[in-house]
Amino acid sequence: MAIIFNGVSHVYGEGSPFKRVAINNINLHIKKGEFIGIIGHTGSGKSTLIQHFNGLLKPTEGEVIILGKNLNDKELSLKEIRQKVGLVFQYPEHQLFETTIFKDVAFGPENMGLSKEEVDKRVREALEMVGIGEDMYDKSPFDLSGGQKRRVAIAGVLAMKPEILILDEPTAGLDPRGRDEILGQIQKLHKSLGITVILVSHSMEDIAKLVDRIIVMYKGRIALDGSPAKVFKNDKELEKMGLAAPQIMYIMKALRKKGLEVPVDVLTVEEGAKAIAALLKSQK
Numbered sequence: 001m002a003i004i005f006n007g008v009s010h011v012y013g014e015g016s017p018f019k020r021v022a023i024n025n026i027n028l029h030i031k032k033g034e035f036i037g038i039i040g041h042t043g044s045g046k047s048t049l050i051q052h053f054n055g056l057l058k059p060t061e062g063e064v065i066i067l068g069k070n071l072n073d074k075e076l077s078l079k080e081i082r083q084k085v086g087l088v089f090q091y092p093e094h095q096l097f098e099t100t101i102f103k104d105v106a107f108g109p110e111n112m113g114l115s116k117e118e119v120d121k122r123v124r125e126a127l128e129m130v131g132i133g134e135d136m137y138d139k140s141p142f143d144l145s146g147g148q149k150r151r152v153a154i155a156g157v158l159a160m161k162p163e164i165l166i167l168d169e170p171t172a173g174l175d176p177r178g179r180d181e182i183l184g185q186i187q188k189l190h191k192s193l194g195i196t197v198i199l200v201s202h203s204m205e206d207i208a209k210l211v212d213r214i215i216v217m218y219k220g221r222i223a224l225d226g227s228p229a230k231v232f233k234n235d236k237e238l239e240k241m242g243l244a245a246p247q248i249m250y251i252m253k254a255l256r257k258k259g260l261e262v263p264v265d266v267l268t269v270e271e272g273a274k275a276i277a278a279l280l281k282s283q284k
Helices: 046-052 078-084 101-111 116-129 146-158 176-193 204-210 228-232 235-240 247-257 269-282
Strands: 003-012 020-030 035-040 061-066 085-088 164-168 196-200 213-218 221-226
Touching (some): 020 046, 020 221, 035 046, 035 204, 046 164, 078 085, 085 146, 101 116, 116 146, 146 164, 146 176, 176 196, 176 204, 196 204, 204 228, 221 235, 228 235
Parallel strands (some): 035 196, 035 213, 085 164, 164 196
Antiparallel strands (some): 003 020, 003 061, 213 221
């Protein structure tokens, strides 16, 4: 298993008047190589949950086991955990600071104490993975587009060769082109590297298109957990939590009410378009 939570709770401000239970009695198993989507309304506990995945937070109660290491173990090296679990925060480009793209991506591997040759190799591999060519190595990261900055920030994490990659709202604030670039790269990375990928997003469409399994957080607990088809079937329950199914599902249901024999369990625009095209073809 990549990640195991056994009865995990986390309380902020414990013992003070500002005490707040952020996650409550979470039991969770994530297998190696899974592509997981995490969704939930603001304040549902998503951020607190993922910060336990690389030891930024430790549980108030229960145990968190990451790649076989228990976070409650006093002998545990958190540095070792964080090298194996890459966390890309929302707006990661705000963390770019070096004068060139190459130097920025090299920062993590250099701090791992690797040889110059190994650092160079990792930087080149990581930048190639996210689609940044050699002609851009000496450019300032601050001269890039939003989508390119985001890709450089992801490369900085990939250069450390994590076994688990966590992305917190990786498309936030990007234009449609930048958004498609990032999502395409994430999908490609999962397929080519086979690592565990955990994607936190507010976009039901992105989640439906990419992940194998969805975890829905609500009021600090896991409300739903299953395949996209299984989770989005509960659209009424999701709406009560301030969420929704992908828009295409509502469109297909509306068409069905109008008498058109279309499937209502489609999750992506592409699936919906194919279903409508097939219906139109059959009626000719």
